[in-house]
Amino acid sequence: MSAELANLIGGILILADLAIRIAALIIVPRDRKPTAAMSWLLAIFLIPFVGIILYLLIGNVKLPKKRMERQREINGMIEQRAEGVDLGVEAGAWPSWFETITDQNRVLGALPATGGNRAELIGDYQSSIDRMAADIDTAERFVHVEFFIVAFDDTTRGFFAAMERAVQRGVTVRLLMDHIASAKVPIHKQTIAELDRIGVTWNYLLPVQPFKGRYQRPDLRNHRKLVVVDGLVGYTGSQNLIDRSYDSPKNLKRGLMWQELVTRVTGSAVTAINAVFLSDWYSETDEILLTEEHLPVADVPRDPSPDALVCQVVPSGPAYELENNLRLFLGLVNAAQERVIITSPYFVPDEAMLYAITSARFRGLDVQLFVSEIGDQGMVWHAQRSYYAQLLRAGVRIWMYPGPYILHSKHLSIDDDVAVIGSSNMDIRSFNLNFEISLLVRGQPFVAAMREVEEGYRSVGRELTLEEWQREPASATFLDGVARLTSALQ
Secondary structure (H helix, E strand, O other), rough: OOHHHHHHHHHHHHHHHHHHHHHHHOOOOOOOOOOHHHHHHHHHHHHHHHHHHHHHOOOOOOOOOHHHHHHHHHHHHHHHHOOOOOOOOOOOOOOOHHHHHHHHHHHHHOOOOEEEEEEEEEHHHHHHHHHHHHHHOOOOOEEEEEEEOOOOOOHHHHHHHHHHHHHHOOOEEEEEEEEHHHHHOOOHHHHHHHHHHHOOOOEEEEEOEEHHHHOOOOOOEEEEEEEEEOOEEEEEEOEEOOOOOOOOHHHHHHHOOOOOOOEEEEEEEHHHHHHHHHHHHHHHHHOOOOOOOEEEEOOOOOOOOOEEEEEEEEEEOOOOOOOOHHHHHHHHHHHOEEEEEEEOOOOOOOOHHHHHHHHHHHHOOEEEEEEEEEEEEOOHHHHHHHHHHHHHHOOOOEEOOOOOOOEEOOEEOOOOEEEEEEEOOOOOHHHHHHEEEEEEEEOOOHHHHHHHHHHHHHOOOOOEEEHOOOOOOHHHHHHHHHHHHOOOOO
């Protein structure tokens, strides 16, 4: 190669590098949180060519325009169906702060708060799947199933058998599963073969199939978990439809087992859970089922007792313009007057959430966080650890759930009568990149049951102290800081 050609190539590379940096300064900060923008800019400036390729692949947190428009269309359908319907709630019966939060949720997610509900918590892994299967055995019209991960194994065999019996009775069984997450399971081919054999109508959520014209940022995933039977019984929570080892050789080698929490719901809130499924079904299949047959708004039995619960389903994800779940959590933490108790397997809050949590402690509230002592995802686990010192210094009590269990439950409770349970972690990914479902519940019986679950976590775990944390080696906390920085690459 001649010296002139080498100089020319070198000059072109220098100009390209400069152009990338200038373009990044203009494009990256647009409509992006400062922390995320700074992380992307740092990556692009340090490793410009690699950084720009990563940005082009995963820099856009929103779905294609067509999918965004479809979500707005669905929201309009839901709002129209809910107009003029008796929601089973009395105007002025709630504290004003709770009413404003439910108003916010309805503006963002379209689904209203409803009264006359009942909900129970199920913390035993196999029991929750068995209860779902038992309810499927009562189905007369339809069964709707949606999970981040679906697998046919010894743990879920009874669930699949219940779906088969439902199909044989003439019941329509529809199932949605996240494409990437489910396809990664080693027994995925056996799973879809079994679904086909028993006659379940199934589809992938957010498929990454560019040669079929179905593509979006590959790490935008549908993380929801729900089951609906005839519109009368619903389930949601943290648990996937898979063995508690996730059928992973790596997890089996480490002896890891997932600890979950699921809620079984009856009442009009089931209609809202079903609306989330039908929204996803329409988005993936173009089939509109938001009709009276599949979404009975007025005919769902209500609990008239004083212990009946007010519930509101809050969907969130990249098809929405704003972070519905983050705004819900912020509203609740800021409204709390006595205590805030958070359980999250992946705790990587953004700045607003971290300030809300520590501010609650500075206001004198009892603030507690339950997390796993060990992690299954290295970078997320280290990013989570990077917040411990700041939380402990603020007076937040941190409880560590012991291995070999991964505490995968996801719930938040404030004071004595308001709680949230669902699929959403308290992390940046769940706020921005994942489709999630959260169930807001107001009612002392439900929160009392959640307090019992939290006490169970304490009884088997241990409390992390600031003194203990300050003895952590510098090498570990260095990795924590690096992981925290990369967690903002949204």
